[in-house]
Amino acid sequence: MKRSERLVDMTKYLLDRPHTLISLPFFAKRYDAAKSSISEDLAILKHTLAANQDGILETIAGAAGGVRYTPYLGKTHAATYLADLAARIEDPTRILPGNFVYLSDILSSPQDIRRIGELLATRYAYSQIDAVMTVETKGIPLAEAVASYLNVPFVTARKRSKVTEGATVSVNYISSSLKRVSKMELPTRALPKGANVLIIDDFMKAGGTLTGMEQLVKEFEGTIAGICVLCEADFDKEKLVKDYISLVKISQIDAGKRLIVAQPGNFLSQTDFSRF
């Protein structure tokens, strides 16, 4: 196989398998090529991804070595996308009764979901993450996308369990929007004990739902590796969780004036983009 064909196939192979170590002998055999040729191919791949700031290829030397593709976006890509996203969220037709914001179109758009997933996977690219957790319903696509780019399983806590999940662990939490005690649960076999869990949700007002997920992680003897939300409502000042990351911050909603003000959240300042 020619170099040009190898490069196409290798790019697709690696992109389809993020955060996975592929041995050089595997590629040498796949393409019936010398290891030195494969190394040159990978150098081209690495260089091209780095030049565009849209991915990192790492070569690990030694007998147990190989090459690993890490989804990772540069700060310019992140800043451009988040500025655009915040501008789109400022559309006043998104305002719903009770100062909620309609975001389902963004959460249904493959391009947005992919980009948001890649951004959050950049933030946690070099953290130990064993699983991504969310609670039904709207955070699920985000959690799936992040999990896909990090190549770890994702688990979905449910507000009502179903007979198709077997035994569950449940916790109670104060849902701050509804001002009442709610319950969420997770099947016992969904998450191994002691996992490092990244918590994802779509929208955060005071953060009551996030405290429910924090509790669930503790019930499974796990560690919280991070908490991320797509949108944070900054006008709800009393936050019940600390150290969360938001992609977009909504600082003002005025249904009467048909006004909604949004800007990029703390993601940009809380992410290390220096790996290129």
Added chain:
Amino acid sequence: MKRSERLVDMTKYLLDRPHTLISLPFFAKRYDAAKSSISEDLAILKHTLAANQDGILETIAGAAGGVRYTPYLGKTHAATYLADLAARIEDPTRILPGNFVYLSDILSSPQDIRRIGELLATRYAYSQIDAVMTVETKGIPLAEAVASYLNVPFVTARKRSKVTEGATVSVNYISSSLKRVSKMELPTRALPKGANVLIIDDFMKAGGTLTGMEQLVKEFEGTIAGICVLCEADFDKEKLVKDYISLVKISQIDAGKRLIVAQPGNFLSQTDFSRF
């Protein structure tokens, strides 16, 4: 930029944008290269994808032309994966009370979700699909993956609506597993009128839930472009829907004998793999 670098970048660019027409002048400008060089690059890409049977690159001639990447897997890839998936589903620890089957590990695995998404996107690669629909909760990752490979939005019907979605349309249906009338609903702004909708769900017994989604599509004056499920319980003989596609068929569950029998569903016979 050298051809080798262009090929890496072009492969990533196209894979990130399935079912999207990219003009040749766009690439010529991006790489500061002649259109004839770009055409040669694309020929290499097309040939390599076709040789591996893992994608189709189409060139559309003329002023409004360009190139489009279509996720599309060959029959061997599909058959190999589905045989493996069916074998994994035959694990008797999956049997839950009431002849339900635990599938959450598969629905939480990025590799499985990606592969299943790519398979279903192969089936509908040349159909007119405007949106993918599912109902909460477990079908959501599947619907998202299929929508991502088809590059169309996906919409999630809910069993209880939330204040964060605005006005909704609701329908009643007979949930056959529970033998009772249930309700599902979709925000009015989630789906445009008259759309061609692909319905996706994780598990089908008699298909009651699928009839609910069929009704929702009709309420939005849409057309059902297809119905796909990950797993079909073949021992529930009376199906309420016709013309569905299943990836895996479970023909027998015997909790007492700790036996579950599964094989690939009708997907392989219902899919046209002849495009390579």
